[in-house]
Amino acid sequence: MSGQRPLLNLGPISPTPPPSYAAAHDDEEDEKDAPPKRWYHYLPLCATVIMLLAPHPSMLYVLVNYHLRILHAPHRFLLHLCITYALTFLAFSSLIAILIRDPGPVNVEKREQSAQSEDMNVLQALLTSDDEDIHTPGKWCRKCWAPKPERAHHCSHCRRCILKMDHHCAWLGYKCLGHRTYTSFLHFLLCITLLALYISVLCSSVVYFAFTNPLSIDETTPVHAMMLAFAGFMILIVIGPFVAYHAYLVSTNQTTLEHLSPFLLLRQLPKLPEAPAGQHRLSDPPLEHELSYSQRRLIREAHGHIRQYDIGWKKNWAQVLGWDRPYGWIYRIVIGGVGKGDGRNFPRNPRADDMLARLAADLVDLDKDR
Template sequence: MDGTILRKLAVPAVLSLIAFLAYSSQLLFLQLEPGPLDRRQSLIFNALVGCLLICYMRACRTDPGRVPEGWQPRVKTSKQADDNKHESTRETPKSIPQRWCRKCEAPKPPRAHHCRLCQRCILKMDHHCPWTLNCVSHRVFPHFIRFLFYAVAAMTCLGYFLYLRAALIFQSRNLPSYLGPSVLQLTHLFLLLLTTFLTWTALTILLLRTAYSLFTNTTTIESWELERHATLLHRARHFGGVLDGPDGQRIPIRKQEFPYDIGIWRNCVQGMGAANPLAWFWPFAASPSVESGLEFEVNGFESEDAVWPPPDPDRMARGWPRPWEEGRSAFVHGDEGVDVEAFRRRQEQDIKRWRRDGEGVVRRKPFVERLEASVRWEQDGDGDGEEGEQSEDSDEDEVERRPVAVNVRGEESWKNSEGESLADFGLDEDAEFYDEEDIPLSVLLQRKRLQKAE
């Protein structure tokens, strides 16, 4: 309840801050030398404040977008020349790699994420902003960056006006006090200077970071994923280029280029929703359409089969039931050179890496716990002897009792260099880390239709 009340107070707090800086300062200028703002200064400053308020309210009130009901990924057709390389071609359907959200029980478009506060998948979600009570998304991003731009511009002007008056007061510091401003006026001026400086610094940093995201066409979440991918690459180098995945799998980890960076100009056009630079600064510019946020142009550095984010063993769900649990072999006839026994031993170890949380949901143990248990298991033996098995069990119990620096729910507690996890951006971690199933999209859609029919 307390968190809900604080969230509801965020927008009034921002509006109060804007009113304090923009309008109480102009009242103070009436009482300080060199007097109130002249006509030109007043027109420029109040115009910037007006644009700031318009963009802020649009950033708060614009619908961040939702996946249309019944939407399904488009099926591409790739033209392939025949074997004789004649001019004739044939159409071969090729599906775009699919993503599925368990919370929405619907296909998830590229770059969309499930927001735990909005309770739905948001198109090209950047983060859920606590100061606008809205998701910064494909449709909201242009208003959000315009709000930051006009806020920094307005506070730059205000800082200049405040500096002129503070400099005059400092120059006349040796005059009798009755010739200068009152204590109340000095206190007001000091608060304006301090608040303006702190707010301007914070918003300038945020504006520069947001502009960088615009130029590179990366969201805040995707920046987190890029750093996560680099961590997995570094980690995989110590394990021969692979990491342990669900059900004893060995997941190859290779460097994957970010697919949505298509050049600075086209990145800006896509992010701002218009090709006219003047429209980028117009407070009443139209919001990008929902349809334009369902698919995004890629740079072609990776194959069409590659998806973003790259494979992450801790974001893969287990396949239930597994073929070898149904009495069938996990390997087909003709698999030569495969060490079946080694695979089964790895599978048994993987099963021990999973546990149920308080809600009965199967979670992967944190990487730190799994790595420590694996190292101790290898040091105590290969697990074939009775002594090795006993020491392994005791090690597992010891790991369970030992406090670790990560959340017990799994690798979703991983944080980037700034100490941020996906939950800090408003994402529903259960949906983000366990929404990918190794099941064809047609089967998932069929399940959903059957559930509606029932």
């Protein structure tokens, strides 16, 4: 594929596409187009894998010594062994899904098309989009030189747009989490939280037994159990709030980016109303640096209650957990599944448009007072 062919000159938009533009039109090429990862990018991933594997030798030692040698309870030993390894297996399966899946290819429908038809599609997109759409941030990515679907964002680390991008995660392979991997990410978080909870509760009971029956247990088993219980509680303290935060995001149908970036709302505003006494000084859509202090505060306050994609918590969860393929429940158990839909179109909160229109009018009102 050629990456240097000239396109239309559309004034303010960069007249020549970046060399990577053609490659960005194929989801298989999307990953190849990403900058090469350095060895140190994999260090956090190694730490994650070590964190998952490290407790197992001690855990086996505690299970064998406590349940087999002291309690003589092989059934309980087998049950705890199966639960521990099932949770570890599920955590690894969703981690592998996150690592090997493309988080959200923007141009998947163009995979089979030739380079020429790709060019025609880009030209067609440019010609058929009205000027407003091309110039509106969020509708067109000037770095990939391609249309940007709803809720997609350009990741500066991966140097490409990601469908329904949640965030770029350094801990899980220095990759983005997007429409196709976010559910696996939730699954991974849930599995390691449950594993940490299970190990810490189980090992706490061994420590309690050691304190109440000091003569019936050896010296090293309580030490291993105590270390495991401590590590489990530490992981719970760190990961637990993170799980709760993502549960809140899914319940209100927001991505991390949308939740942390109030000024993304500016891209969603409808056409600003004309100010009766002269023109207001805002661009359409308004840019963040044009806003006064009171306008910025208004946007921050509005961001707290305008949930554009919130369609009720049940439907929000169904959107993330949905998998409309045969045997979808197997995928959901093993890797968490994948989000419903194509990652480009999302049902909107029916009240959101009215709230955004009111916000646009309030912004213009505040601009008149400046």
